[in-house]
Amino acid sequence: MFNRLRQLPSSCVPPNLRRSPAMSLSALxxxxxxxxxxxxGSLALLASALHxxxxxxxxxxxxxxxxxxxxxxxxxxxxxxxxxxxxxxDVTIKMGGPQVNGMQLLSAGQADLIIGYDFQVLSGVEKGLxxxxxxxxxxxxxxxxxxxxxxxxxxxxxxRTILVAGNNRTSWWPWLKSKYDFKDEQTRPYTxxxxxxxxxxxxxxxxxxxxxxxxxxxxxxxHKFFLFADDGYPPYGTSIVTTQTLLKNKPxxxxxxxxASMKGWVxxxxxxxxxxxxxxxxxxxxxxxxxxxxxQQMKALQVLGSGDAATQGVGTMTEARWKATRxxxxxxxxxxxxxxxxxxFTLDVVKQIKVLP
Numbered sequence: 001m002f003n004r005l006r007q008l009p010s011s012c013v014p015p016n017l018r019r020s021p022a023m024s025l026s027a028l029x030x031x032x033x034x035x036x037x038x039x040x041g042s043l044a045l046l047a048s049a050l051h052x053x054x055x056x057x058x059x060x061x062x063x064x065x066x067x068x069x070x071x072x073x074x075x076x077x078x079x080x081x082x083x084x085x086x087x088x089x090d091v092t093i094k095m096g097g098p099q100v101n102g103m104q105l106l107s108a109g110q111a112d113l114i115i116g117y118d119f120q121v122l123s124g125v126e127k128g129l130x131x132x133x134x135x136x137x138x139x140x141x142x143x144x145x146x147x148x149x150x151x152x153x154x155x156x157x158x159x160r161t162i163l164v165a166g167n168n169r170t171s172w173w174p175w176l177k178s179k180y181d182f183k184d185e186q187t188r189p190y191t192x193x194x195x196x197x198x199x200x201x202x203x204x205x206x207x208x209x210x211x212x213x214x215x216x217x218x219x220x221x222x223h224k225f226f227l228f229a230d231d232g233y234p235p236y237g238t239s240i241v242t243t244q245t246l247l248k249n250k251p252x253x254x255x256x257x258x259x260a261s262m263k264g265w266v267x268x269x270x271x272x273x274x275x276x277x278x279x280x281x282x283x284x285x286x287x288x289x290x291x292x293x294x295x296q297q298m299k300a301l302q303v304l305g306s307g308d309a310a311t312q313g314v315g316t317m318t319e320a321r322w323k324a325t326r327x328x329x330x331x332x333x334x335x336x337x338x339x340x341x342x343x344x345f346t347l348d349v350v351k352q353i354k355v356l357p
Contacts, residue, residue, distance in 0.1 A: 056090075057088050057089055057090040058090065058250070058253050058256075059089075059090045059092070060089055060090070060091050060092070060112045060113065060253070061091075061092045061112050061113075062075060062091055062092070062093050062094070062111065062112065063093075063095075063096055063100070063102050063105060063106070063110075063111040063113070063114040063115070064093065064095055064096045064115050065096045065102065065115040065116075065117070065238070066095070066096050066097060067096070067097055067286070068095050068278075068279040068283035068286060069210060069279065069283065069286060069290075069291070069294060070210050070276075070290075070291045070293075070294025070295050070297075070298065071142060071208075071210060071238060071294060072093075072115070072238075072279065073264075073265070073269075073272055073275045073276070073279065073291075073294075073295065074137060074262070074264040074266075074267075074268045074275070075093055075261055075264060075275075076093065076264075076274075076275035076276075076279050076282075077264040077265070077267050077268035077272065077274055077275030078091075078260045078261050078263065078264025078267075079091055079093060079264075079275075080275050080277060081264070081274050081275075083260040083261075083263050083267070084257070086260070087256040087257070087259065087260040088256060089253070089256060089257060091257070094111065095282055095283065096114075102114040102115070102116065103116070103120055103121075103124050103129065103131065106131060106241065106242070106243060107124075107129055107243070112243075112246055113240055113241065113242045113246075114240075114241050114242075115238055115239070115240070115241070116131075116133055116239045116240070117235070118133070118235040118236055118239065118322070118344070119325070119329065119334065121133050121344045121345070122326060122335055122339065123334070123335065125339065125340060125341065125343045125344045126336060126339040126340070130243055130244040130245060131242070131244070131344075132241065132243070132244055132247055132343065132344065132345060133240065133241050133317070133344060133345040133346070134240050134241070134242055134247065134254055134258055134345075134346060134349040134350070135258045135261070135262070135315035135316075135317065135349060135350050136236030136237065136239040136240075136315060136316070136317050137237065137239065137240065137262070137265055137314070137315060138236065138298075138303040138304060139229075139236065139237070139303065139304070139305075139306050139307040139316075140227060140229035140302075140306065140307075141229050141233055141236065141237040142227070142303065143168075143172050143206065143208065143227075143233070144207055144208070144209065144225055144227040144229075145157070145162075145204055145205070145206060145207060145225070145226045146197065146205050146206070146207035146212045146213055146216060146223055146224075146225055147160075147204040148201045148203075148204070148221070148222060148223060148224075149222030149223055149224060150201075150222075151224055151226075154176070154179075154228075154231055155180050157180065157204050158180060158181065158182060159186075159202075160186065160202050160203065160204050161186055161187075161200070161202055161203045161204070162182070162186055162188070162203075162204050162205065162206075163187070163188050163189065163190035163197070163203060163204070163205035163206065164187045164188075164189070164190055164205075164206055165189070165190040165191075165206060166189065168190075168206060169187075170334055171334075172206075172228055172233060173187070174334070175228070175233055175328060175332070178331075178332070179231070190205055190206055194216070194219075197212075197221075198216075198219060207225060209225065209227070209294065209297035209301060210290060210293055210294030210297055210298075212225075213225045213297070214290050214294075225297075227301050229303075230301075234324040234328055235325050236317060236321065237303060239317075240257075240258060240315075242254055247346070251348075251349075255349050255352055255353065258349050259353040261315070262313070262314040262315040262355040263355050265304055266314060266356075266357060269299060269304060272291070276288070276291050304357055305356075305357025309357055312354070313350070313353060313355050313356055314355045314357050315350050315353065316350045317345060317350055318347075319345075322341065322342075322344065322345050323341075326341040
């Protein structure tokens with residue numbers, strides 16, 4: 001600094017630093033006492049910065065759709081690998097289950113975000129619930145059909161007995177019945193027990209990729225699994241739903257959660273070990289073998305990175321897909337034609353991120 005000052009014209013040097021002819025250069029140098037004071041001051045500032053409390057991370061509660069399993073792996077992976085923390089989020093994952101009403105808990109403020117279902121959200125919006133889907137983890141809904149090994153396609157089920165749970169008679173069953181001209185008379189209740197399937201080769205039943213097919217494999221029963229989405233069933237899978245209030249008041253928090261979750265999904269399918277540890281911690285009944293089977297199924301069915309996600313990024317959605325689901329529900333009288341279906345989703349969040357599979 002002092003060398004530079006010596007090169008400047010005297011008019012450019014502050015009066016208090018100008019030298020008289022009799023002033024020596026040493027007079028301009030700071031004393032050891034001044035340097036010591038400066039050093040102590042710098043150390044004090046550094047110590048203050050180190051002890052200053054960091055900004056609190058945004059706390060969020062995320063509710064899944066069922067007991068912890070491979071199909072929730074991306075969220076557990078984001079938690080296990082610190083992706084949520086890196087995004088400034090303190091996320092608590094809570095398991096769903098047969099007696100857990102996610103939409104009710106979300107609307108009541110007991111959860112900030114949940115794993116939702118397109119039909120459920122559309123029906124909720126029709127009833128005036130302030131909920132909105134902000135991303136879809138999977139481009140394909142995971143619902144499908146478990147059949148015996150001799151079945152070549154879903155169309156072959158026209159002469160078979162089909163086991164359908166009560167709630168699915170107002171979701172995928174009308175679609176399947178209409179598409180393949182099936183009859184209600186050929187259905188029987190599905191009680192989540194596979195013994196009727198094992199006992200009768202004429203029986204087919206609803207199934208989830210990592211559940212019923214895994215049990216059939218363990219039993220050694222020749223079988224096939226058909227994903228409805230591969231035959232045109234329109235809903236997305238494992239979507240992320242929040243409230244209009246949270247989205248309006250904290251859009252960046254929602255965006256950060258979605259982005260970290262999608263990064264979690266990409267990471268999970270590459271190396272699921274961190275997420276699996278948390279899955280088994282929440283659900284000790286989930287074995288390593290079944291989780292591995294679920295991961296393999298998701299990869300084989302290409303639920304994460306197929307379709308629009310291949311180019312637009314994991315989690316993406318389109319209005320056309322939502323309209324297809326809305327049109328199906330209206331056709332089957334599951335939704336009123338004048339329902340404000342466009343309130344059920346927003347593309348604003350997924351347009352801000354691009355996490356390629």
